[in-house]
Amino acid sequence: MKTIFVKPTDTERKWYVIDAADQRLGRVAVEAARLLRGKHKPEFAPHQEIGDYVVIVNADKVTVTGRKATQKMYYRHSGYLGSLRSESFQKMLKRRPEYPLEHAVRGMLPKNRLGRKLFTNLKVYAGAEHPHTAQQPEVYTIPPVKES
Template sequence: MSTFFAKANAVERKWYVIDAAGLPLGRLATEAARILRGKHKPTFTPNVDTGDHVIIINAEKVVLTGNKLDQKMYRRHSGYPGGLKETPYRKLMQNMPERAVEHAVKGMLPHNKLGAQMYTKLKVYRDENHPHQAQQPEVWTIQ
């Protein structure tokens, strides 16, 4: 018996919706990254994008434990000298909670072209409304 390798054109993709209300950011991000990579499938192949689409709703209700709201910083750089911008997560969660969740999930995906392809299958929304009802997403529960 030979080892199974998934073919990129033979992968069947499903849509999953995750409710982020009350979940810690890290646990939510690891589970979303796991689904995006396809590690929940028996046909997982590391060099092929076998993952599914993930819709995360209620991003504004995600929880950061401890003092991370005040101590953790979201950093970005313009590329120019002195161009480092720092935003505390408390402000980020008030203004753009979607970006905080996207940033956490993206950090848990591979840092290459395959990871960028996986990242395009992530959709994050501030509240419970999303425009992907036509895809008939299944609910994915996280303990």
């Protein structure tokens, strides 16, 4: 089986806008990571950057289920003894509304050079306005959950 190499000039890279208002955090992150990697394209190759650009708006209105708003914690550590800081989802959403979505999408991308490059194609905004109207992004609707 031959390895497929798609030239960057041969693939068309689109811009998508995802409205995160009243959507679940994980569902938005899954779809954004899928679009960023290019898994929706027939010429997908896991070692190439052929994905699209994703703009997420209304990040401050994203929701989580159950008691995750108070129980889901975000941690950071400066490297010094006793400097582990934790913050709940609610507080993080008030302080940095873009961070929970960025953190979730980053966790779904590869942990290497390619993943870091793909993450630069993600733009997250707290409000409904974004400065990428010149790229004429398409509105992407998240498919509903299939009940079994």
